[in-house]
Amino acid sequence: MYWLSRLCQGTLLALLLVSGVHAAMPTLTVYTYDSFTSDWGPGPQVKKAFEAQCDCRLDLVGLEDGVSVLNRLRLEGKNTRADLVLGIDTNLTAEARASGLFTNHGLTLEASALPEPWRDDLFLPYDYGYFAFVYNKERLKNPPASLRQLVEDEDGPTILIQDPRTSTPGLGLLLWIKKVYGDQADQAWAKLSKRIVTVSKGWSESYGLFLKNEADMVLSYTTSPAYHMIAEQDQRFAAARFSEGHYQQIEVAGMVVGSQQQRLAREFLQFMLGERFQKIIPTTNWMYPAVLAKASLPAEFSQLIDPGKTLLFDDSQVAAQRRQWVDEWLETMSR
Amino acid sequence: MNTRAIPAALILGLLAAIVLAPLAGLLNLGSMPGYETGDLRFWQSGYIRRVLYFSLWQALLSTLCSVLPAILVARAFALQPGLPLRALLLRLFALPLVVPAVVAVMGVVSVYGSDGWIPLGRSLYGMNGILLAHVFFNLPLAVRLLLPHWQAIPLAHWQLAEQLGMSAWHRWRYLEWPALREGLPGVMLLIFMLCLTSFAVVLTLGGGPKSTTLEVAIYQSLRFDFDPVRAVILALLQLVLCLLVASLTLKLHRLPEVEITIDSTAPPTTSAFKPLQLMLILLASIYVAMPLLSMLLDALAGPLAVVLVRGGLWRSVLNTLFIGLSAALCSVGAGWILLRYAADLAQRGRSGRARLVDLAGSIVYVVPPLVIGTGMFVLMAPQVDVFAWVYPIVITVNALMGLPFVIRTLGPALRQNNARYHLLCQSLALSGWNRFRYLEWPLLRRPLGLATALVAALAMGDLGVIALFGTPDTATLTLLIYQQLGAYLIPHATVTALLLLVLCLGVFWSLERGIGGRADA
Numbered sequence: 001m002y003w004l005s006r007l008c009q010g011t012l013l014a015l016l017l018v019s020g021v022h023a024a025m026p027t028l029t030v031y032t033y034d035s036f037t038s039d040w041g042p043g044p045q046v047k048k049a050f051e052a053q054c055d056c057r058l059d060l061v062g063l064e065d066g067v068s069v070l071n072r073l074r075l076e077g078k079n080t081r082a083d084l085v086l087g088i089d090t091n092l093t094a095e096a097r098a099s100g101l102f103t104n105h106g107l108t109l110e111a112s113a114l115p116e117p118w119r120d121d122l123f124l125p126y127d128y129g130y131f132a133f134v135y136n137k138e139r140l141k142n143p144p145a146s147l148r149q150l151v152e153d154e155d156g157p158t159i160l161i162q163d164p165r166t167s168t169p170g171l172g173l174l175l176w177i178k179k180v181y182g183d184q185a186d187q188a189w190a191k192l193s194k195r196i197v198t199v200s201k202g203w204s205e206s207y208g209l210f211l212k213n214e215a216d217m218v219l220s221y222t223t224s225p226a227y228h229m230i231a232e233q234d235q236r237f238a239a240a241r242f243s244e245g246h247y248q249q250i251e252v253a254g255m256v257v258g259s260q261q262q263r264l265a266r267e268f269l270q271f272m273l274g275e276r277f278q279k280i281i282p283t284t285n286w287m288y289p290a291v292l293a294k295a296s297l298p299a300e301f302s303q304l305i306d307p308g309k310t311l312l313f314d315d316s317q318v319a320a321q322r323r324q325w326v327d328e329w330l331e332t333m334s335r
Numbered sequence: 336m337n338t339r340a341i342p343a344a345l346i347l348g349l350l351a352a353i354v355l356a357p358l359a360g361l362l363n364l365g366s367m368p369g370y371e372t373g374d375l376r377f378w379q380s381g382y383i384r385r386v387l388y389f390s391l392w393q394a395l396l397s398t399l400c401s402v403l404p405a406i407l408v409a410r411a412f413a414l415q416p417g418l419p420l421r422a423l424l425l426r427l428f429a430l431p432l433v434v435p436a437v438v439a440v441m442g443v444v445s446v447y448g449s450d451g452w453i454p455l456g457r458s459l460y461g462m463n464g465i466l467l468a469h470v471f472f473n474l475p476l477a478v479r480l481l482l483p484h485w486q487a488i489p490l491a492h493w494q495l496a497e498q499l500g501m502s503a504w505h506r507w508r509y510l511e512w513p514a515l516r517e518g519l520p521g522v523m524l525l526i527f528m529l530c531l532t533s534f535a536v537v538l539t540l541g542g543g544p545k546s547t548t549l550e551v552a553i554y555q556s557l558r559f560d561f562d563p564v565r566a567v568i569l570a571l572l573q574l575v576l577c578l579l580v581a582s583l584t585l586k587l588h589r590l591p592e593v594e595i596t597i598d599s600t601a602p603p604t605t606s607a608f609k610p611l612q613l614m615l616i617l618l619a620s621i622y623v624a625m626p627l628l629s630m631l632l633d634a635l636a637g638p639l640a641v642v643l644v645r646g647g648l649w650r651s652v653l654n655t656l657f658i659g660l661s662a663a664l665c666s667v668g669a670g671w672i673l674l675r676y677a678a679d680l681a682q683r684g685r686s687g688r689a690r691l692v693d694l695a696g697s698i699v700y701v702v703p704p705l706v707i708g709t710g711m712f713v714l715m716a717p718q719v720d721v722f723a724w725v726y727p728i729v730i731t732v733n734a735l736m737g738l739p740f741v742i743r744t745l746g747p748a749l750r751q752n753n754a755r756y757h758l759l760c761q762s763l764a765l766s767g768w769n770r771f772r773y774l775e776w777p778l779l780r781r782p783l784g785l786a787t788a789l790v791a792a793l794a795m796g797d798l799g800v801i802a803l804f805g806t807p808d809t810a811t812l813t814l815l816i817y818q819q820l821g822a823y824l825i826p827h828a829t830v831t832a833l834l835l836l837v838l839c840l841g842v843f844w845s846l847e848r849g850i851g852g853r854a855d856a
Contacts, residue, residue: 038818039647061722064803071561075364075709076716158457163538165555193543198460201538204820208441209539211825213450227823286823323560330382333544 027057028264031069032087034062035285042277042284049276056264065202066092066168066251073256074099083261084268086126086253090312091171093123093252094319103257105269113291114250115310123252126272127287130246130307131172132239133159133217134224140216143240147180150242151188156195157216160206163199164326168249170199173219174329175318176247179311185325189332199333222246222305223286229300230283238305245309251287343676346669347695353735354702357710358567364713365564383552390531390548391576393462397469397530402523404470405477408619410511411612412478413485418613424620425482426844428475430627432789433796433839435813436535437820438832442626443468443540445633452625464540469533473526475623479789480522480743483782484514487751513589518747520584521697525739527580528700531573549573553703563709570706577701581694588690627836634833637826643834647810652838655811658726659795659842662733666790667783669734670696670741677746678753693746697739704732708803725804733797737790744786745779752778784851788843795839812838 037043037060047058061081063069066088073080080101088096096102102122109118109125118125133150135143140157144150150157162170181188197215200206210218217240228234253272255265271277275296278289282297294301412421431439447455447467455463488510496506534550541547549569556565642648673696680689711728715721721728752775760770801814810818812835819828 034814034818035821038822039645040819040822040824067558068803071557074561075713079717081720081722163544165544165551166538166558171559196543197457198539198541199543201535202821204817205437205440205535205539207823208437208820208825209444209448212441212444212448214444214448224823231823326559327382330544330547334382334385334547 025055025057026261026264027059028054028083028261028268029059029061029081030084030086030268031061031063031073031082032085033065033069035065036060036087037062040284042280045280045284046277049280050268050271053271054264054267058268070096070099073101077101078258080256082256083259084253084255084265086272087251088123088254089168089252090248090250090315091168091175091318091322092315093120094315096254097122097315098319101257102254103259103262105255105266107266107269107273109273109291111291111293113288113293115248118290120252123254124269124273125250125252125290126277127281127285127289128248128250129287130222130248130310131169131176131219132222132224132242132246132305132307134210134220134237134239135217136213136236137238138236139213143217143238145241146243147176148244150240151177151181151192154191154194158195158197159192159217159219160197160210160215161199161219162203162206163201164329166201167203169203169219169221171322171326172247172249174325175313176311178325179247179313180244186328186332189329190335193333221249221286222307223282223288223301226282226298226300226304227286229303230298241305241308243308245311246307248307248310248312250290250312339676339679342672343692346672347692349669350695350699350735350738353731354699354707356714357707358570358702360710360713361563361567361706365562365567385545386547386549386552387572387576389546390550390573393465393469393537393546393548394527394531394533396462397466397473397533398523398527400466401470401473401526401530402477402519404619405474405481406515406519408474408615409478409481410485410507411615412482415609415612415616418616424616425479426840426847427620427627428478428623429788429792429843430836430840431472431475431623433792433843434472434627434630434836435796435816435832436533437539438630438816438828439468439471439626440536440539441633441829442630443471445629446625452629460540460542461546464542465533465537465546468536468540469530471623471626472536473529474619476529477522477526478619479785480525481515481518483744483748483785484518485511487747488514516587516589517750518743520586520588521693521743521746523587524577524581524584524697525700525743527584528577528697528739531577532701532703549576550703554705557705557709563713566706566709570702573701573703574698577698578694581698585690585694630829630832630836633826634829637830639830642827642830648815648831648834651810651812651815652834655795655813655835655838656842658729658733658811659791659839661726661730662737662794663787663791663846665730665734666737666741667745667787670738670745670786671749674742674746674749675753678750681750682753682757689750693742696742699735700739704736705803707732707735712804721804725801728804729801730794733794734790736797737793740789740793741786744789745782748779748782749775781851784847784849787850788846791846792839792843795842796835 035041043060047060050058063072069085070088070092073082073085104121105124107124112118112125114125114128135157144153144156161173164170164174177188178185198206198209200209203220206218207220209215222239225237225239228237253269255262255269259265273291275292278292279296281287281289282301412425415421434442443464444451444459446452447459449456492510496510501509531548532550533548534554537546537548538551549572553566553569553573556562556569673692677689677692680686680692708728712721715724756774760766760774765774796813801811812831816828816831816835819831
């Protein structure tokens with residue numbers, strides 16, 4: 001059984017290494033979603049740039065998505081290791097606020113690029129985007145010009161969407177339709193459902209299916225075509241501009257109450273609103289940076305559609321009614 | 336209590352603790368302020384009824400569509416021992432199991448999607464797509480698990496059948512079916528559980544919320560509306576459902592009346608239906624190979640060099656290997672102890688109890704890893720630094736999920752071995768290490784190899800709880816695939832998926848060969 005004992009030793013050693021003692025330098029722990037921390041996300045560049053200026057260690061912990069980040073923080077409560085949370089969006093801020101786990105950032109956001117002025121004591125935005133239906137210009141010549149046209153034209157394009165029970169863009173579409181149709185949302189879904197090819201768990205699955213030409217359009221962001229233009233030099237993709245306006249998503253960061261690293265956390269928030277961080281966002285997170293002026297974005301961003309009117313529910317209204325709205329959606333879609 | 340009962344009781348206790356403690360932790364959490372349980376009357380809602388009905392229906396259909404053809408295909412393989420490329424084909428049949436669900440969905444869509452080789456258009460989405468994907472996953476698994484039952488039929492029986500001039504039907508009725516009845520119910524239960532808890536496949540290919548399984552409802556209750564009590568209730572419901580199905584499958588279960596040998600030689604090849612059998616093998620192989628082939632073609636057209644030379648990649652490979660091998664070791668160890676105990680019980684005529692031990696080992700699969708993981712987290716977070724425990728937790732949960740596979744592959748062989756040689760061992764006073772070394776190892780290394788290989792491959796392809804815990808540097812290949820998919824890098828993800836497949840194939844091959852000996856399956 002020599003090999004067995006060697007393996008046990010190996011396992012123990014690996015465990016020790018994982019739990020290894022960190023350097024004496026102060027560490028700022030940030031909980032975020034893992035497409036932020038992945039090699040293709042903003043994480044690696046952000047870490048390098050911030051560590052160069054802060055004389056500290058930046059520990060980015062990647063969880064599944066924004067919802068998981070908030071749930072994780074709530075589970076850990078006062079014992080959390082997080083000093084800062086980055087990546088929850090405006091549909092979750094009301095619940096995050098109610099958890100009592102966040103503290104005032106004490107900063108003011110003067111020059112924001114957001115369409116509305118930002119007023120929030122607990123959270124600061126780092127980027128934002130708009131949901132949109134993306135299509136391939138070579139395959140779909142006449143995309144719908146409005147959400148109503150998409151919903152009501154029975155011979156309209158087929159679409160791929162995400163599930164509002166599991167996915168942020170999926171919830172975004174639910175709110176978008178609610179915003180445009182109000183009490184008639186059920187009827188809208190009933191009409192639309194005939195042309196929904198499938199409803200996937202997350203964004204990746206439906207976007208992957210869209211690239212395999214399984215449907216004419218996919219629910220994504222107005223900024224998605226920028227990825228294809230910049231990273232793949234591919235001009236075929238565009239987002240359809242809807243005349244009612246587009247539902248907005250703002251991603252925010254907040255300081256965790258009781259953190260031992262308040263000063264560092266505030267320094268990070270300042271850094272987040274600064275040019276270094278903001279310039280990393282467009283081509284890694286594929287969203288609009290919250291502070292950087294439009295003129296400083298990569299040239300391809302100027303070819304993206306202008307969403308026109310911004311649609312956004314108040315976060316407390318989303319928190320209060322989401323469950324009921326999702327249940328209504330389920331009822332209509334399961335028929 | 337004999338000496339075998341104590342370690343087995345320990346393992347059973349550990350199983351119960353690993354499954355029940357997290358559930359208790361979540362329930363307890365539900366009573367804390369800030370976690371108001373939603374309306375418990377969700378119970379009576381039409382939604383839950385529909386979910387229950389659909390979960391059962393799709394799992395049942397998927398099981399039947401996988402297992403019934405698999406019996407025919409396994410039989411064809413068994414009766415064609417000299418088939419060229421047989422070993423390779425059987426190894427191919429181990430692959431679908433390790434393909435991460437989202438990658439398999441893409442493979443299925445490549446074959447049957449609107450631009451695919453066999454375009455089904457929109458009719459792919461719905462029960463068709465679910466069945467196509469589930470059969471792709473489970474038919475080959477069932478073939479692998481059923482095949483050894485033919486190999487356990489003694490040569491003398493085949494010869495006798497030959498002399499009596501039995502028709503193929505009579506051979507099936509009197510020779511093969513009785514041998515199959517020991518293993519078939521367990522295999523059906525296992526595949527039923529795999530389909531019942533299937534998630535990404537059902538949600539993506541199901542076409543919409545009409546196709547919602549219990550597993551989706553459980554996941555939903557641990558997300559936007561974080562409701563741990565609801566998650567636990569649904570998880571328990573799923574467990575009860577499986578217990579019901581398990582008790583049904585046990586009705587089918589029979590131990591063979593005549594004890595059969597382990598080391599049989601291959602059955603004679605004089606089969607009247609040879610072309611039909613070849614056709615069956617060919618069809619099944621094409622069915623399994625098509626999605627894999629489309630993945631291969633996609634990956635080869637992808638940015639191979641870019642993905643393979645990335646620095647972090649090989650770290651992920653090591654992490655994946657470490658988790659896969661450790662989980663396999665734990666799972667096979669625990670499974671061995673349980674099965675030895677069950678075999679002992681069966682030997683002493685207490686087969687009812689033996690079945691319970693077997694069942695306890697198999698049923699753990701249906702408690703969703705997300706529930707176990709979240710529950711463990713709730714329990715551990717206040718006590719320890721969870722980040723230091725990511726590996727042990729991931730390995731434990733994967734070992735747990737692998738246990739039913741160990742029970743299925745190793746169980747029948749171990750029981751037969753025990754029944755045949757127990758008295759001999761007693762008279763020779765052969766026990767403990769010596770018994771393992773001289774009796775069990777030579778006779779059982781083949782199923783042992785298959786069990787280890789299956790669990791290792793399964794754990795390597797599992798996204799599992801890693802994503803739930805999230806650490807700065809524990810990326811596995813599967814997590815990497817999801818990260819790439821989430822960053823528009825779909826071609827990169829295909830390449831990574833191919834690497835994962837090749838790695839799994841390598842591990843599978845070396846474990847099966849290294850532990851199991853001869854190349855034959």
